[in-house]
Amino acid sequence: MSFPSSVRLVEVGPRDGLQNEPDPIATSTKLELIDRLGGAGIRHIEAASFVSPKWVPQMADHREVMTGLSRRSGVTYSALTPNLRGLEAALECGIEEVAVFGAASETFSRKNINCSVAESLERFAPVLERAGKAGVRVRGYVSCVLGCPYEGEIAPAKVAEVSRALFEMGCYEVSLGDTIGTGTPLKAKRMLEAVAREIPMDKLAAHFHDTYGQAIANLYAVLEEGIAVIDSSVAGLGGCPYAKGAAGNVASEDVIYLLDGLGIETGIDLNALAATGNWITQAIGRPNRSKVGVALNAA
Numbered sequence: 001m002s003f004p005s006s007v008r009l010v011e012v013g014p015r016d017g018l019q020n021e022p023d024p025i026a027t028s029t030k031l032e033l034i035d036r037l038g039g040a041g042i043r044h045i046e047a048a049s050f051v052s053p054k055w056v057p058q059m060a061d062h063r064e065v066m067t068g069l070s071r072r073s074g075v076t077y078s079a080l081t082p083n084l085r086g087l088e089a090a091l092e093c094g095i096e097e098v099a100v101f102g103a104a105s106e107t108f109s110r111k112n113i114n115c116s117v118a119e120s121l122e123r124f125a126p127v128l129e130r131a132g133k134a135g136v137r138v139r140g141y142v143s144c145v146l147g148c149p150y151e152g153e154i155a156p157a158k159v160a161e162v163s164r165a166l167f168e169m170g171c172y173e174v175s176l177g178d179t180i181g182t183g184t185p186l187k188a189k190r191m192l193e194a195v196a197r198e199i200p201m202d203k204l205a206a207h208f209h210d211t212y213g214q215a216i217a218n219l220y221a222v223l224e225e226g227i228a229v230i231d232s233s234v235a236g237l238g239g240c241p242y243a244k245g246a247a248g249n250v251a252s253e254d255v256i257y258l259l260d261g262l263g264i265e266t267g268i269d270l271n272a273l274a275a276t277g278n279w280i281t282q283a284i285g286r287p288n289r290s291k292v293g294v295a296l297n298a299a
């Protein structure tokens, strides 16, 4: 057993955490959230999503968010871009990193981005090419790596196949999404082993949702395997619009508490992060789903 000495946290709260909120959230609230997260020491923040506003209305202000940011030095502000149109709009906002998002499940792919897995890869290829010419890094997501809301079990070999396609296309990192949080530690290890046979471990990230309360256990399991990039959402905000019942991402506060306890460096201030979790949940009228955040409030 050996853990990485440091972990890079990718904070997805402003995007994954908020995208499913039914009531409009003011752009100024999103900008303040992003700024507070940067103030807590987070160095990679997924800030917006250049997707169709008909599909995800909450992300319709992507331009205002990306151009309204008070950029902190050393912080990467990224956004989702499912197609060339999204990428062009993101480039106009001066973006330095984008993400394409595919799935290991055919049905989820159709529900989420309206095309098959093969078609999605065809759509991503020109995005990667154009981004490369513009000097913009591209991250790749694979959804449903530990289960699909429509198809149930997903074979690790399928996850490995889609991950490899994204990596070979030029994604600098592939983030493995347990979209509906059904994974358990042994399953997570098996899936990761299959993917790591195709892609170096240091090019992979874990993106786990906490629907069944397994996300921290699953992260511990994949940290043991060598994962050193973790996606999370402050206060455990979120859910997926195309995965009914999916809870939020694992809470960033809970991840930092775990990593602090393991002596793994992150550069993130847990108290400042927990204060941000309190602030955003009050601002949007949601319960704080971080166990650590709630415990710190009571301490």
Ligand SMILES: CC(C)(COP(=O)([O-])OP(=O)([O-])OC[C@H]1O[C@@H](n2cnc3c(N)ncnc32)[C@H](O)[C@@H]1OP(=O)([O-])[O-])[C@@H](O)C(=O)NCCC(=O)NCCSC(=O)C[C@@](C)(O)CC(=O)[O-]
Pocket (backbone or CB within 6 Å): 016, 019, 049, 050, 051, 052, 053, 054, 055, 056, 080, 082, 083, 085, 086, 087, 101, 112, 113, 114, 115, 141, 142, 143, 144, 177, 178, 179, 207, 240, 241, 242
């Ligand atoms: C991908 C599409 C656009 C395909 O949607 P489509 O209907 O197949 O594409 P289309 O090209 O026919 O366009 C349909 C409409 O969208 C517009 N459009 C087309 N592209 C854009 C764009 N970039 N920005 C703004 N508008 C756009 C386009 O102009 C048109 O408008 P209309 O003519 O009907 O008025 C659509 O399915 C979509 O936007 N899906 C969004 C899905 C989404 O955001 N899901 C949540 C994020 S993924 C996730 O949360 C999982 C993850 C990443 O966190 C990992 C995990 O946990 O598993």
